[in-house]
Amino acid sequence: MLKEAITYSLGEQASVRIVQVTDPHLFADPNSQLLGVNTAKSLESVLNTIKAVDYPADLMLATGDISQDYSGESYHNFVRAVAPLDMPCHYLPGNHDDPRVMNLHMQGAKIFGQRRILAGNWQIIMLDSTVRGKPGGHMSDDEIEIIKSAVADRPERHTLLVMHHNPILVKCRWLDQHCMDNGSDFIEQVAQIPQVKGLLWGHVHQELDKEHQGQHGIIHLMSTPSTCIQFKPLSSYFALDALQPGYRLLELKADGTMMTNVYRVPGDKFSPDRNASGY
Ligand SMILES: Nc1ncnc2c1ncn2[C@@H]1O[C@@H]2COP(=O)(O)O[C@H]2[C@H]1O
Numbered sequence: 001m002l003k004e005a006i007t008y009s010l011g012e013q014a015s016v017r018i019v020q021v022t023d024p025h026l027f028a029d030p031n032s033q034l035l036g037v038n039t040a041k042s043l044e045s046v047l048n049t050i051k052a053v054d055y056p057a058d059l060m061l062a063t064g065d066i067s068q069d070y071s072g073e074s075y076h077n078f079v080r081a082v083a084p085l086d087m088p089c090h091y092l093p094g095n096h097d098d099p100r101v102m103n104l105h106m107q108g109a110k111i112f113g114q115r116r117i118l119a120g121n122w123q124i125i126m127l128d129s130t131v132r133g134k135p136g137g138h139m140s141d142d143e144i145e146i147i148k149s150a151v152a153d154r155p156e157r158h159t160l161l162v163m164h165h166n167p168i169l170v171k172c173r174w175l176d177q178h179c180m181d182n183g184s185d186f187i188e189q190v191a192q193i194p195q196v197k198g199l200l201w202g203h204v205h206q207e208l209d210k211e212h213q214g215q216h217g218i219i220h221l222m223s224t225p226s227t228c229i230q231f232k233p234l235s236s237y238f239a240l241d242a243l244q245p246g247y248r249l250l251e252l253k254a255d256g257t258m259m260t261n262v263y264r265v266p267g268d269k270f271s272p273d274r275n276a277s278g279y
């Protein structure tokens, strides 16, 4: 049950610095657009912004919907796009990814699909919340087992759980029908594990930062803007936001606390089709 882990020897007192990018929705053809946004260009802008701020990140997390067309070439495009950052990149699947195609084509010296990352005083667990053929998600018993056995293996480490689907509702009715369908159950279960300090996901194409009072302390609940189109918060019906593509930086501290912020590309270069009614 326990899968191999990738280990970063940063020292027990070191912070773990992470860049999260999510939902790039790339195509085989780099000229393709999703609702008026060239997704290859918007990912490139996000990565250029990350490069420019020179954050001393130890690793990158790519939290699903890497592809929009299920093509092998879309994954090659992602691997090529992140290569200039020269940073290890760990990925997990979203509802728009075909895990078989993804694992076959997400290949590179610094590209990793392993489920466990050991870094500093932390363990990061990459979960699969996808349900074959459905936009919505579910956290299966197998995934919960992976969490439990990984924590039992390294009980001294603080733990960050990473996934694609949102375990809490974002109050966009059209989007909440595609949430993790057992999200509140999942949060209740992981809140019983004292090591778990944060849950991080993508899928909702908008920022969210909340705190859940667990029985062992605060658990940070975090979602992150897509590197392409943004969904309008609190909208009952499908609606896009004019906010620019973004990403998240996290600093996981040795004492189990964390600092995190969402950033966006500067300017107003990316304007999606505001009349779009879905995709
Ligand atoms: N108008 C819509 N109503 C409901 N769901 C939609 C609509 N448009 C797109 N979707 C789905 O909702 C998903 C939310 O984000 P995804 O990028 O996973 O992909 C989206 C589509 O699968």
Ligand SMILES: [Fe+2]
Binding pocket: 023, 065, 094, 095, 096, 202, 203, 204
């Ligand atoms: Fe998604």
